[in-house]
Amino acid sequence: QSVLTQPPSMSGAPGQRVTISCTGSSSNIGAGYDVHWYQQLPETAPKLLIYGNNNRPSGVPDRFSGSKSGTSASLAITGLQAEDEADYYCQSYDSSLNIGIFGGGTKLTVL
């Protein structure tokens, strides 16, 4: 069981907006640690998608955005495209465990 909780799966039609949640606790997200998001396309290594709650690395489309509030964070994808079909993971740091932590991942299906 992951320290950060994500919905196991989500789906949306092309062009739609989807939001993936990531729920933590007072020892990680709620303690002020940033949340970061990774995209893992099928059969490939993960790639940094959002860092520092809401920043996009160079090359990441502005269709992807992140937010954080309290003990939770969200990844929003607007204008959903077929190429967005992937697994998405949130990540933060836990002060009780003294390690980085990942969410369990959300498999996004584009209908």
Next chain:
Amino acid sequence: EVQLVQSGAEVKKPGESLKISCKGSGYSFTSYWIGWVRQLPGKGLEWMGIIHPGDSDTRYSPSFQGQVIISADKSISTVYLQWSSLKASDSAFYYCARHVQPYSSSLFFDSWGQGTLVTVSS
């Protein structure tokens, strides 16, 4: 361009030892921590531990402490992950990634290796 290149897939028997590698290039290798992440078949990502190649300071997740050893050879810009006695349950993809901490409350992996598949089977 930051690049992390991992060693190739391995097939081992239970009880055997193994050392896989991750070679960094395109940046100051001794200035950034490198981490290892496990992905069991069909499962999510697990933070295993990180090492600072400059002084070999190493931090392990409690789940992996004593199960693996993370080491570095800064002279050849390479970080290693090793097992002394593999188990079938160690079969997984293992990724190395550059760990960055722009400020105290922000720690993440900004560049990833391509992954090494380890298969342990009798």
